[in-house]
Amino acid sequence: QVHLVQSGADVKKPGASVKVSCNASGYTFTGYYIHWVRQAPGQGLQWMGWINPNSGGTNYAQQFQGRVTMTRDTSISTAYMELSRLRSDDTAVYYCAKAPRGAATDYFDYWGQGTLVTVSS
Amino acid sequence: EIVMTQSPATLSVSPGERATLSCRASQSVSSNLAWYQQRPGQAPRLLIYGANTRATGIPARFSGSGSGTEFTLTISSLQSEDFAIYYCQQYNKWPPALTFGGGTKVEIQ
Numbered sequence: 001q002v003h004l005v006q007s008g009a010d011v012k013k014p015g016a017s018v019k020v021s022c023n024a025s026g027y028t029f030t031g032y033y034i035h036w037v038r039q040a041p042g043q044g045l046q047w048m049g050w051i052n053p054n055s056g057g058t059n060y061a062q063q064f065q066g067r068v069t070m071t072r073d074t075s076i077s078t079a080y081m082e083l084s085r086l087r088s089d090d091t092a093v094y095y096c097a098k099a100p101r102g103a104a105t106d107y108f109d110y111w112g113q114g115t116l117v118t119v120s121s
Numbered sequence: 122e123i124v125m126t127q128s129p130a131t132l133s134v135s136p137g138e139r140a141t142l143s144c145r146a147s148q149s150v151s152s153n154l155a156w157y158q159q160r161p162g163q164a165p166r167l168l169i170y171g172a173n174t175r176a177t178g179i180p181a182r183f184s185g186s187g188s189g190t191e192f193t194l195t196i197s198s199l200q201s202e203d204f205a206i207y208y209c210q211q212y213n214k215w216p217p218a219l220t221f222g223g224g225t226k227v228e229i230q
Contacts, residue, residue, distance in 0.1 A: 035219070045157075045165065045208055045221040061218055062122075095164055105212045105219060107155035109176065111164035 002026040004096050004112035011118045017084040020115045022096030029077035030054040033099040035108060036070065036081045038092040048094075050104055051079055059104065086119045093117075123147050123211050127222035133230040140196040142225045144209035149189045153213045156185055156194045159224075160205045168207075169194065196227070204229055 007021040022034060036048040049060035051070040058070045069082045079096060093114040099106035124147040134140045144154065152172040157165035167176040169185035172192060182197040196203055209222040 037221075044224045045210075047219040047221065059217060105153075105214050105217055107167065107170045107210060107212050108157075108165075109167050111166075114164055 002098065002110045004098060004110055006094075006096060006112040006115045009116040009118070011120065012086050013121055014086055014088060014119055016086050016119075017082055018086060018117050019080055019082040020094050020096075020117070022079045022081070022112050024077045024079070024098070027098075029072075030074055032102055033104055033106065034070075034072070034079040035097045035099060036068075037095045037097055037108075039095070039114075040089070040092040043092075046092075048081070050099070052104070053079060083117075086117075088119050091117065091119045122216055122218045123150060123213060123220050125209055125211055125220050125222035127207075127209060127225050129225060130223070131226045131228060133228050134199050135230045136201060137198050138230075140199055140203075140227055142194040142196075142207055142227070144187075144192040144194070144222050146190045146192075146211055150211040150213040152188050153211055154185075154187070154192050155210045155212065156183075157208045157210065158203075158205050159208065160202075165208060199227070203227065 003025045005023045030053045033050045035050040051058050053072045072079045095114050096112040097108035098110040100109040126145045128143045154172045156169040159165045173185045184195045186193050206224045206226045208224045
């Protein structure tokens, strides 16, 4: 069965960076895009971008370009999302999600459990 | 980017009743539309993809319809576990930016 297990909650100061991991199991990691979606407290879902675990290619949502970096380590089936120059409004739960069809623009059939990142001085 | 608008923001329904949720796209997304359910403290769960195809394990009381710019999620007879927030998401190939609707909260009347 497919599982996406994310790293634990983190607290950062404004201006710092955070790196969230997403360990995949139960399927061929390099065969399916991984996306990152965030949800601020009490708010809706916001797509951040994707990584192709096979090639390492990425595509970021415009509002995050220049601040987000998505990488992967195929040897341990893990994807990473690093967000820099953190602000208080980056406080959110960050989810990784798997796309089911090997395409970049897709829906999400499996989600990680979410990682709460709190930005506070 | 394609803007997704969901209505109503909140829907008050009694158990056993039917719920109808709407999602509108700012431009055609063909049938590239998914619905998710999110319960408090949980990650979203895929309900519907391709506008009308139920995901694995999703009960038949959930159905999706529509194409182009207008979509509907119907829950035929609400169960206690269905009270949650529902999001639509478009995954059209162009522009290559995925977007979600703002969500509809289905609450107990």
